Every structure is written in structure tokens, then in C-alpha cells.
Amino acid sequence: MNAPPSPTQHASLQKTERQSQVVRALQAHLPAHALIWHAEDTTPYECDGLTAYRQRPLVVALPETEAQVAAVLRTCHALGVPVVARGSGTGLSGGAMPHEMGVTLSLAKFNRILKIDPVARTALVQCGVRNLAISEAAAPYNLYYAPDPSSQIACSIGGNVAENSGGVHCLKYGLTLHNVLQVRGFTAEGEPVTFGGEALDAAGLDLLALVIGSEGMLAVTIEVTVKLVPKPQLARCIMASFDDVRKAGDAVAAVIAAGIIPAGLEMMDKPMTAAVEDFVHAGYDLEAAAILLCESDGTPEEVEEEIGRMTAVLRGCGATAIAVSNSEDERMRFWSGRKNAFPASGRISPDYMCLDSTIPRKRLADILLAIQAMEQKYGLRCCNVFHAGDGNLHPLVLFDANDPDELHRCELFGADILETSVAMGGTVSGEHGVGVEKLNSMCVQFTAAENEQMFGVKRAFDHEGMLNPGKVIPTLQRCAEYGKQVVRGGRLPHPELPRF
Amino acid sequence: MSGIDHALGQAVERIRAAAADGTALRIRGGGSKDFYGVAPRGELLDTRALAGIASYEPSELVVTVRAGTSLAELEAALAEKGQCLAFEPPHFAAGATVGGMVAAGLAGPSRASVGSVRDYVLGATLVNGRGEVLSFGGQVMKNVAGYDVSRVLAGSLGTLGLIAEVSLKVLPVPPAEATLEFACDQADALRLLNEWGGRPLPLNASCWFEYAGAGALYLRLRGAVAAVEAACAHLGGERKDKDRAAADWQSLREQSLPWFDTAAGPDALWRLSVPQTAPVLELEAFGAPLVEWHGGQRWYKAPPTPAAAARIREAARAAGGHATLFRLPAHGEAHEATVPRFDRLEPAVERIHRALMREFDPHAVFDRGRLHAFD
Numbered sequence: 101m102n103a104p105p106s107p108t109q110h111a112s113l114q115k116t117e118r119q120s121q122v123v124r125a126l127q128a129h130l131p132a133h134a135l136i137w138h139a140e141d142t143t144p145y146e147c148d149g150l151t152a153y154r155q156r157p158l159v160v161a162l163p164e165t166e167a168q169v170a171a172v173l174r175t176c177h178a179l180g181v182p183v184v185a186r187g188s189g190t191g192l193s194g195g196a197m198p199h200e201m202g203v204t205l206s207l208a209k210f211n212r213i214l215k216i217d218p219v220a221r222t223a224l225v226q227c228g229v230r231n232l233a234i235s236e237a238a239a240p241y242n243l244y245y246a247p248d249p250s251s252q253i254a255c256s257i258g259g260n261v262a263e264n265s266g267g268v269h270c271l272k273y274g275l276t277l278h279n280v281l282q283v284r285g286f287t288a289e290g291e292p293v294t295f296g297g298e299a300l301d302a303a304g305l306d307l308l309a310l311v312i313g314s315e316g317m318l319a320v321t322i323e324v325t326v327k328l329v330p331k332p333q334l335a336r337c338i339m340a341s342f343d344d345v346r347k348a349g350d351a352v353a354a355v356i357a358a359g360i361i362p363a364g365l366e367m368m369d370k371p372m373t374a375a376v377e378d379f380v381h382a383g384y385d386l387e388a389a390a391i392l393l394c395e396s397d398g399t400p401e402e403v404e405e406e407i408g409r410m411t412a413v414l415r416g417c418g419a420t421a422i423a424v425s426n427s428e429d430e431r432m433r434f435w436s437g438r439k440n441a442f443p444a445s446g447r448i449s450p451d452y453m454c455l456d457s458t459i460p461r462k463r464l465a466d467i468l469l470a471i472q473a474m475e476q477k478y479g480l481r482c483c484n485v486f487h488a489g490d491g492n493l494h495p496l497v498l499f500d501a502n503d504p505d506e507l508h509r510c511e512l513f514g515a516d517i518l519e520t521s522v523a524m525g526g527t528v529s530g531e532h533g534v535g536v537e538k539l540n541s542m543c544v545q546f547t548a549a550e551n552e553q554m555f556g557v558k559r560a561f562d563h564e565g566m567l568n569p570g571k572v573i574p575t576l577q578r579c580a581e582y583g584k585q586v587v588r589g590g591r592l593p594h595p596e597l598p599r600f
Numbered sequence: 601m602s603g604i605d606h607a608l609g610q611a612v613e614r615i616r617a618a619a620a621d622g623t624a625l626r627i628r629g630g631g632s633k634d635f636y637g638v639a640p641r642g643e644l645l646d647t648r649a650l651a652g653i654a655s656y657e658p659s660e661l662v663v664t665v666r667a668g669t670s671l672a673e674l675e676a677a678l679a680e681k682g683q684c685l686a687f688e689p690p691h692f693a694a695g696a697t698v699g700g701m702v703a704a705g706l707a708g709p710s711r712a713s714v715g716s717v718r719d720y721v722l723g724a725t726l727v728n729g730r731g732e733v734l735s736f737g738g739q740v741m742k743n744v745a746g747y748d749v750s751r752v753l754a755g756s757l758g759t760l761g762l763i764a765e766v767s768l769k770v771l772p773v774p775p776a777e778a779t780l781e782f783a784c785d786q787a788d789a790l791r792l793l794n795e796w797g798g799r800p801l802p803l804n805a806s807c808w809f810e811y812a813g814a815g816a817l818y819l820r821l822r823g824a825v826a827a828v829e830a831a832c833a834h835l836g837g838e839r840k841d842k843d844r845a846a847a848d849w850q851s852l853r854e855q856s857l858p859w860f861d862t863a864a865g866p867d868a869l870w871r872l873s874v875p876q877t878a879p880v881l882e883l884e885a886f887g888a889p890l891v892e893w894h895g896g897q898r899w900y901k902a903p904p905t906p907a908a909a910a911r912i913r914e915a916a917r918a919a920g921g922h923a924t925l926f927r928l929p930a931h932g933e934a935h936e937a938t939v940p941r942f943d944r945l946e947p948a949v950e951r952i953h954r955a956l957m958r959e960f961d962p963h964a965v966f967d968r969g970r971l972h973a974f975d
Contacts (some may be wrong), residue, residue, distance in 0.1 A: 297919035309751035359772035401826030490741035530742035556959030
């Protein structure tokens with residue numbers, strides 16, 4: 101009975117003590133209902149949209165006022181407790197995965213639209229406001245918020261800021277970065293801070309550009325001022341079929357080369373088309389090797405002109421069939437499959453892993469063919485949807501998580517796609533973020549010195565590393581273990597450092 | 601290629617040596633923007649050996665350029681393929697370089713409609729103050745791998761490192777363009793611009809100023825032929841001759857319009873960046889401003905004195921913006937010590953600035969005082 105505790109028991113005891121300490125400290129600042137720590141209550145927070153990685157947090161804090169947010173941050177900072185901010189939890193890279201010894205700061209209660217200014221064409225919203233809710237609130241003024249990630253019905257603007265979310269219209273309308281004027285929030289120490297401003301620029305370095313896409317590691321976002329843009333009078337969509345993926349890939353480049361910036365330019369391969377057709381019955385061409393969706397928006401005159409030019413280019417590139425939407429219903433039907441690619445994949449496979457790399461547009465066909473070869477190599481199927489216009493891929497690797505070998509092969513398959521993308525001149529993440537999922541792949545894309553400089557950026561904002569630690573930037577040790585530290589120009593960065 | 605590698609290697613050696621012996625370096629391309637920001641200090645580090653377009657594929661909408669390349673050369677290469685830098689960066693003098701353009705972060709007349717320099721930066725290679733060659737971002741439109749270090753270089757005035765190479769998003773030159781003129785006062789111009797901004801019109805640039813006591817608003821439309829024609833019919837105003845208008849927009853971009861001429865007097869040029877909806881500012885004492893960016897950028901001619909600075913900065917802040925002492929008068933009194941060139945920073949933001957500069961340049965090789973008078 102009096103035997104000393106085993107190492108595991110010891111760790112567990114330490115954790116319990118730490119938990120009590122943090123709970124006591126936070127109770128001084130939060131009402132009872134805004135603080136949860138029992139396992140059954142914190143379990144819903146153990147992962148975000150990337151369910152393969154789970155971790156219950158020490159404590160979940162659900163502040164309701166800015167003063168409470170500041171107090172939580174100050175308290176955690178003083179105690180040296182990591183803080184992981186969380187919005188809607190729809191992220192796909194584990195960016196909001198809790199820290200075992202940390203506080204998950206749920207900002208769900210900051211869900212008010214504070215102001216829609218139709219003259220300035222801006223919306224001032226709290227971080228927990230859903231992406232789509234902004235456009236809905238702006239609709240009476242014929243305005244909308246342009247970035248439209250597929251999860252827009254659920255994802256929050258705070259999360260969009262953290263991930264620099266895109267969507268299907270970003271080639272023409274830009275990413276979150278291009279559509280946000282100001283972010284207000286708190287530093288890791290709980291000090292109020294504003295990045296950007298109501299004007300088109302702010303004095304000093306453009307810290308807003310660093311904060312957007314920083315995955316909650318540099319500051320906590322509470323309030324965001326977004327730009328609203330006038331709703332185009334009309335949008336029409338072309339659906340073009342190709343009997344060869346290379347022709348489809350070339351058609352994408354040809355549209356751009358013709359001086360056209362489509363409002364949306366998406367591609368689906370044959371397996372994906374089959375999966376979504378089964379799900380939405382939109383009448384997709386099941387024989388096509390690839391389908392392109394090519395959208396034009398603007399004034400009726402503008403759209404007619406552009407649809408004509410795009411149709412000519414697509415025909416010239418060997419499209420086997422072309423349909424142009426003649427009504428809003430028909431346009432939505434064309435898009436329905438693309439927008440439902442994920443749920444459709446969920447119906448044909450117990451599990452799937454969604455990748456998110458970006459490559460130069462001209463390599464679209466090359467990467468598709470490379471992925472086809474990988475399907476053989478790893479013995480797994482893969483469906484592909486691409487934001488073709490900006491070269492952003494979303495291959496969905498199908499697997500069964502209950503089969504450990506399939507899970508393992510799926511991970512290798514994913515890593516192979518990311519590394520192939522980097523080798524083709526691309527990047528490991530176009531819009532989903534690095535989070536915990538792609539830490540190893542960061543070792544492929546960046547040198548040790550580059551990763552270290554990013555740690556420097558982190559330190560400049562958050563000296564003690566309290567905000568969302570362990571995400572996005574891999575440590576030198578991790579890269580050494582992964583064995584993929586980049587060798588550029590035949591020289592290893594930091595040759596003086598020991599490896600393995 | 602080897603010449604370029606050699607040039608980069610030399611720059612790296614120079615920076616490492618400076619870091620080791622405590623020398624300060626002043627990064628400079630064509631020197632066309634020497635006037636901007638706090639006067640540069642330190643030994644000259646000329647970027648012009650780092651020259652040339654590294655890669656350009658029009659169908660990718662991306663160009664990768666070495667920092668010392670002349671901006672004019674880049675623009676000519678893009679024009680040859682029917683493309684452009686949509687944000688119309690000002691040169692301000694012959695010999696302006698691409699690196700200087702990014703470091704200054706200044707955009708031209710179209711900025712409010714199309715975005716700024718940073719919005720078009722996709723990636724960059726820089727040499728930090730330790731002499732490490734680092735690449736961030738890339739050559740693709742969407743990239744969220746790691747922090748967006750390349751974009752923060754836009755407007756950094758060399759305080760974070762030597763920009764060696766940048767990848768920029770380029771766009772096709774719009775097929776149609778038209779310029780309309782409206783006679784109106786400043787308040788009406790601001791009201792009209794904000795009204796038009798809320799409608800799906802192909803607005804691209806605007807400029808309002810007074811000439812011989814009468815106000816005139818110029819509006820440039822760019823886009824599809826049909827859209828521009830429809831907008832002209834809808835908006836009215838007087839349609840300007842195409843070539844003449846193009847020359848005027850170019851003069852606006854380069855600040856060579858007579859309005860900007862402060863050479864003779866004691867006045868400096870002040871740049872106020874305010875929300876587009878900010879009303880006419882209560883700075884009548886300094887005369888009527890020149891208004892750009894659909895109301896978002898307002899230029900005033902006023903002395904570079906502490907008293908004028910206080911009034912101007914107070915008005916800018918009250919409107920939700922900030923003011924920059926953009927260009928000093930040629931023969932004015934120097935107030936550098938008492939009138940900072942850029943507006944003050946919020947305490948947390950200033951702390952982050954200092955820390956960032958230390959992280960990129962721990963030995964203070966680069967002139968971090970160029971942006972703010974940090975020690």
C-alpha cells in the first residue's frame with residue numbers, strides 16, 4: 101500500500117496537482133460555468149477536424165468577456181501554462197489540438213457581429229462568428245465576404261485568420277490575408293494588441309501579414325475587421341469534360357495564359373466524380389478522366405464576354421463536352437459535387453485523409469499521374485479535387501483506420517504527395533495549415549536555419565512560447581529524427597550539428 | 601548564374617563580416633527612395649549586382665526576380681507578355697530596383713482597388729543579419745506553410761535583412777480602360793467614391809485635387825470591355841482622352857504632377873492613410889489635399905515642424921489612420937530629431953517590432969532606425 105508511485109502514477113499525480121493549481125487560479129477570474137476540467141466534459145475538445153490526433157486538455161476555459169480572456173492569458177503566462185486558442189474546431193491539421201498540460205481557450209462565446217458598415221464596406225465581427233454568417237449579414241446591402249472555405253457554414257473567422265483560409269474563389273478574390281483590415285486581440289501575456297487598422301495600411305512593419313496564417317501561435321484574435329465586396333450581378337459556370345488529365349491540366353494553364361482570371365477554376369478526377377455523382381446526382385460526366393468547373397462573375401456583359409472566351413479556350417484544349425449554367429439553380433448543381441467532395445468520400449470509405457499541398461499550375465497533370473502511381477505503390481485508392489486555378493490540391497486518400505497497416509500506408513502515401521509537391525516547386529500546405537499534421541513535412545520544405553528564424557518570429561511575439569506550443573515549426577531534433585532536413589546546393593545547413 | 605551566386609556570396613560575406621566586427625550596413629538599390637524613412641546610415645551595401653529575372657512563366661502568373669533588377673526592366677518584360685504589376689509601384693527616380701520597391705512597400709494609384717505590394721509578394725529569399733540565406737513563401741498563390749515572413753518584408757525598409765530575390769504575383773493587363781472627370785468639391789468626391797465602391801463597378805483608381813480653386817475628381821475604370829463601357833454610360837462625367845489620361849495617371853504615380861511640387865517652399869509632403877470613409881479632415885490651414893485610393897490616401901503639403909506634425913497626426917488618428925512625413929522639403933530646416941517620419945506604435949506592437957528586428961538581425965548590422973527611431 102505504501103509502495104512509492106510508479107513513474108506513470110507519478111506523472112499522473114503531477115498532472116492532477118497541476119490541474120488543481122490552474123483551476124484554482126482561473127476560478128478567481130471566471131464564473132463556474134466557464135471553466136471545465138473533468139474528463140467527460142473536456143473530451144469534446146480533444147481534437148479539431150483532424151480526428152486522428154487527440155489529446156484532452158488540462159482545462160478548458162470559456163471566457164465571455166475580453167477582460168476574462170486577458171485574465172486567463174495573464175494567469176497562464178504567470179504559471180507557465182500553455183494556451184491553445186480554439187474557434188469552431190473545424191481545422192484540418194490539428195492546429196487546435198489541445199496541449200496535455202495546457203489550457204484550451206475556447207472563444208466560442210465571442211460570436212457577435214458588432215457592425216456592418218455598408219458605406220465603408222467592412223464588417224466588425226468577433227472571432228467566433230461563422231464565415232458564412234458574415235456574408236448573410238451583409239447580404240441586405242448587396243455585399244459579401246469573399247473567402248469561402250468549404251467549411252464556411254461552420255468555421256469561424258478567428259480560425260480563418262489563424263489559417264489564412266482560402267476557398268474556391270481565391271484566385272480572383274484573394275485569401276483571408278487580402279480581405280482582412282484589422283485584427284484585435286491579446287498577446288501571450290494578456291496585453292491588448294491591434295494589428296493593421298481601419299485604413300489600408302498601418303505604421304511600422306506589416307505585422308498583420310505575419311499574424312494571419314500563424315495558427316494561433318503569435319497572438320489571440322478577439323475581433324476582426326473584414327472587407328466586404330459588392331456581390332457580382334451574375335455568376336455563370338462552365339462544366340468541361342476531358343478524356344485525359346494532361347489535357348485538363350493544360351486547359352487550366354491555357355485559360356490563365358489567355359489573360360482570364362476566372363472567379364473559380366476547379367478540377368475533379370474520375371474517381372472523385374464517381375463518388376460525388378453517387379452522392380448528389382448532379383449529372384456529372386462519369387466517363388471523363390477529369391472535369392473542370394470554370395466560373396465567371398461580374399456584370400451580365402462582362403460574364404457573357406468571359407464565358408465566350410473561356411469556352412473557346414477549353415474547346416481548343418480538347419474538351420470533350422462543355423455545359424454552361426443557364427440559371428442559378430443549375431450553377432449550384434454544377435458546384436454541388438465539388439462542395440460535397442468530402443462527405444461523398446466519407447460514404448465510399450470508412451476513413452479518408454485529406455491532403456492540401458500546392459504546386460505550380462503547369463504541374464497539375466504531373467502530380468495527378470504521380471498520385472496514380474502512388475495508389476499502386478501503397479495499395480490505396482485516392483480521389484482528387486483541386487483548386488486548379490491556384491494549384492492547390494486536395495487528394496483524398498481512402499483507408500480504414502481500424503487496419504493499422506492501412507493507416508501506416510496512408511501516412512506514407514500522404515507524406516509522399518507532400519514531398520513530391522515540394523519537389524515540383526510547391527508547398528506542403530495551401531490553406532489547411534501545418535498544425536501537428538505536417539510538422540515532419542516542414543523539415544522537407546525548410547532548412548534548419550529557416551525553421552530557426554521562424555522560431556525567432558515566435559519568440560518576438562511570445563517570448564516564453566506559451567501560445568499553441570509545438571505546432572507549425574518543427575524542432576531541429578524532430579527534423580533530424582525524421583531524417584529529411586533539406587540539403588540545398590549540396591551543403592547541409594548547420595553541418596556542425598550532430599545528427600542521429 | 602555563377603555570377604549571381606558570386607554576388608549573393610559576396611553579400612553574405614559582407615554581412616557576416618559586418619556582424620562580426622560591428623559594422624552597420626546600409627542596403628541600397630538605385631537609391632530612388634533614399635528620401636523615404638529616416639535617413640539611412642552605415643556603409644553602402646549595393647544590391648545591383650544581384651540582377652536578373654530568375655524565372656517568369658506568364659501562365660503561372662508568377663515572376664521571380666533578383667532584388668537588384670531594375671523595376672523598369674521587370675515591367676518591360678511583363679508588358680511584353682500582356683501582364684503587369686497591378687499595384688503600380690512608383691519608381692520616383694530612374695534606376696529604381698525591385699528589391700527597393702518591396703522594401704519601401706509603396707503602391708500606386710490602383711492600390712485601393714487591387715491591393716498593395718505585400719498582397720502580391722508570394723515568396724522571398726533574404727539574407728538575415730547573421731548572413732544566413734533564407735527562403736520563405738514560394739512561387740504559388742496559396743501557401744500557409746510556416747509564418748508568412750516574405751510578406752512582412754514589404755515595407756520593412758531593410759530592417760529585417762537583405763532581400764535577395766522575390767516572387768511576385770502578376771496579372772494580365774485589363775483589356776479596357778477609361779478615365780472620367782467630375783467637377784466637385786472634396787466632400788462630394790468622398791461621398792461619390794464610397795457610393796461607387798459599394799457597387800459592382802470596375803473601379804481601379806481615383807484622384808481628387810483642386811486646380812485654380814476648383815475641385816476635380818478623376819476616376820479610372822479597368823476591366824472587361826463590356827464592363828468598362830457599361831460603367832462609363834452609367835456614371836456619366838466627362839470621358840478623358842485615353843493617352844492624355846494615361847500620362848496623367850503616370851504623373852500621379854510618380855508624384856510628378858505640378859500639385860506635388862514642393863521644391864521651392866518650406867513645405868514637406870505628408871501622407872495620411874485613413875479609412876476611405878473618413879470625412880474631409882480639419883486641416884484646412886494647410887490647403888486642400890490631394891486625395892487618392894478612393895479616399896484612403898490623402899496628401900498634404902505642410903511644414904515638417906513639431907507643431908504641424910502634432911496637428912496632422914492628431915487629425916489622422918482621430919479619423920482612424922496614421923500620418924507619415926513622406927518627403928522633406930529640399931531646403932527646409934531639419935526637424936528629424938523632433939518629428940519622426942512614421943507615426944507612433946502601440947506599446948505591444950513596438951515591443952514586437954524591436955524583438956523581431958533583434959531576431960532577424962541580432963548584431964544590428966542593418967539600420968533598424970530607418971523605420972522608427974529605435975535604438
